[in-house]
Amino acid sequence: MIKMRHIGKTYAQDGVKTVALKDVSFEVSSGEFVAIMGPSGSGKSTLMHILGALDTPTSGQYFLDNEDISKLDDDQLADIRNQKIGFVFQSFNLLPRTTALKNVMLPMAYAGISEGERRAKALQLLDEVGLSDRTEHLSNQLSGGQQQRVAIARALSMDPKIILADEPTGNIATTQAKEIMEIFSKLHRQGRTIIMITHEEDIARHAKRVIVIRDGLITEDKKL
Template identity: 55%
Template structure:
């Protein structure tokens, strides 16, 4: 079976003045379709650098990265932008919503870049907002929504292009424990629908929702193991 994501001896070195910082040191990793993976590690472990390469936000110094069978390691910025828009849905800790746009307009935004007609993109955005439980908040701007609602908008936006990967960077970092659990319920639902989820977190209780955990340390993969104690998120009625 071909991996959805395949890293081969991936290295990333940053030059800061006369100092070289080896953020990634020969990382090899395969992630398959419909996996639910938590990427963990302390500050300086390389997990943020790996996330940026994985999300086509940065390129490796050496090594290869295959995404859906395509080598994206040496693509230009324009080519990487196209891959990001088609293949990856991003969910960030700080939501990254445009404050002057409604929830509906925020969700529809990736479809503008994809060249989808206005009517079609608004219909798809409505569908996504209903799917995350915000059918009654479509016309609200971000400042009129709670933190949990804003993260639901961000998840709907990540899903609107039907990406092969959902990349979530500390998605519960700005939320209280109850709201965090509700967001993890939503991720569980998305995973059951067949999506591949990669969750970047430093919180063990959040990582425990994933089926596989990859721990990084000093630019290397320290441990890569199946989670035997999965926390299944179930909506509370």
């Protein structure tokens, strides 16, 4: 499903070049649950941005469902993101002063799905993440763990095959982090492909495979 071949990424800013990824190759099959670990600055988020078609590599090839997407333009990448990928970020990235329900409905609005269908799907997803009693709460009236559950429901709204999560439990309390990880485990059992960045061993243990990155290179890739 995902095939990365000799991916490199160099950022150039004001004449200063930063090599974030040197030469990264790996594959992820449909239905895998992978954790990506590594020290701060090792290139994890950079890799996640490339995996999520939010950015393009400076070298190498990235095949998603056998299509080389490393050289697509911004519009084409946006289409890939909408159709195939759900994102979960450390800082939730919900719209503030907007209800949980509306936050989950939003990606479906961009896709032109009818209001009734959007509402029904969003309510179903909020129920799945245990928030059926919070649908009309504004996002800023929810706890961190609840906000992240709304973000997961939103990530699922377009039925993506791949869920990408960058430190999904980084900003929430331990008890709530456990609930978040139970949701990811359930999604894995349902057959979704999950790639999750984390600093924490406890969190990585929910995955079935761990890839470690150091200095822009994969130093370990092990099954759990």
